[in-house]
Amino acid sequence: GTIATFDVKAAAARRSTDVTVEQLGKAAQLPWEQDGPRWHLQDRIAHTGQPCRWEGMALKFVLDLLGKQKALAEPNWNHRSTVEVKGQTGSGWFLHARTGGEWLLALCFRVKKNTFESDSLDQQLGLLPLDERDDIQAYGRDPRVKVRNLKTPWQEVTVKVWNREEIDNTAFRQFLQTAVDGFLKQSQQERANPDDLMPWKQLGRKWHLMRKSLPKNGRIGWQFELLEKLLPMVESALPDSTADYTIRSKINWARQSDSVHVAELHTKRADGVDLVLLCAHDSITVGAIAGFGTEQDIRRHRDGRDAVRIRFTTAKQCEQKGLKEFLRETGKTLADRG
Known part of the structure; x- marks a missing residue:
């Protein structure tokens, strides 16, 4: 009979079922x-x-309790070392159960800021440090409950657990319910007022002393450190006015007696830091401010007052002769009549 030869090309040809x-x-x-x-x-x-x-x-016990909360979504198990529980609508995660620890399960909750206080919660839950547990072959003096307020409106609470027995009690159930309530309360607030999440709203004064949100990727034409000198000087000169630090690119001051806008400091401009004082018409001349900063002008404001503007570009300009006295005297005038 005929001997079949091995067809290399046919064997190497790719089939539709190949993987x-x-x-x-x-x-x-x-x-x-x-x-x-x-x-x-x-x-x-x-x-x-x-x-x-x-x-x-212990983890199953916690997730079963949370499963009774209709406002929370089903757990997401699809990660090597974290089980996540989120709200049904927006606002990120509520629980990150960190399952990669050898001796302890770390339950990390996200709740409204100031919901809990470390010492009182630690005492409430009664979770002893590892050094005080004879049945756990691990050591450590650190408390197993930690509470940390974030820069945002949130607080992170971490509870480290050994077994179900130590959390299957009224104290832990009460804590868990308070945590859920704290998460939902902040979530609802954020959905109602999303602008409150902006960093300038959260950080306030600190925002204006940070390089974030500067134009030209931070390549500005002035010394950033001048703000740390100038801002306290303006604040001291306006003790009878209230500062609003929650605006993205400037700080406004309003007179406490009648809420009239009296001054503003522009902190995020490319060419300099502009101080604007809203003074009575013709009460200040250009000559009176000519020695301050690098640029000065006086323009009529829409309400009839004069907008007296001084631009600063270096920290040394904050030490110019007569500047502190000028700000103090002008501040007194603004407190009286604007």
Whole structure:
């Protein structure tokens, strides 16, 4: 009979059913992707490479309690070392359960700022430091409850747990309910007033002493450090006025007695820091301000007053002779009649 020869080209030809190595890698699911609850509650491996010692039932207990909260979404298990619980609508995460610790499960909650205080919450939950637990073969004097106010309107609360028994009590349930309420309250507030999340609203005065939001990627034509000298001088000169630091590019001062706008300091301009004093018409001449800053002018404001503007570009200009006295005297005048 005829002997069949091996056809190299035919064997090498690609078939429609062939799978590449790359496709095979994409198709293979990681354990937490294949069965998230099983991975985090039973099979999880710590960051150290060792099996986790903390009790998986502790995490299940917490998630079961949160599952009764209609305002919270189902847990997201699809991460190697974090189980996430979010609100049903917006505002980010409420719980990050960090499951990669060998000895302790770290429950990190995000709530409204000032909802909790570290010492009182630590006392309420009664979670002893590891050094005081004979049944845990790990050591540490640090408290297992930490509360941290963020620069935003939020607070982060971290509770480190060994097993279900130590949190299956009234104190922890009360804490969890307060935490949920604190999260939902801040979430609702943010949806109602999204502008309140802007950094200048959150940081206030500090925002104006930061380089953030400067034009030209921060390549400005003036010495940024001059703000740290000039701002306190203006504040001292206007003790009877209230400063509004929550505007993106300037600070406004309003007289306390009648809320009339009397001064402003522009902190985010490219060519300099502009101080504008709103004075009675013809009460100040250009000659009186000619020795201050690098640029001066007086223009009629829309309400009939004069807008007296002085531009500063160097920190040394804040030490110019007579400047402090001029600001103090003008501040007294603005307090009286604007």
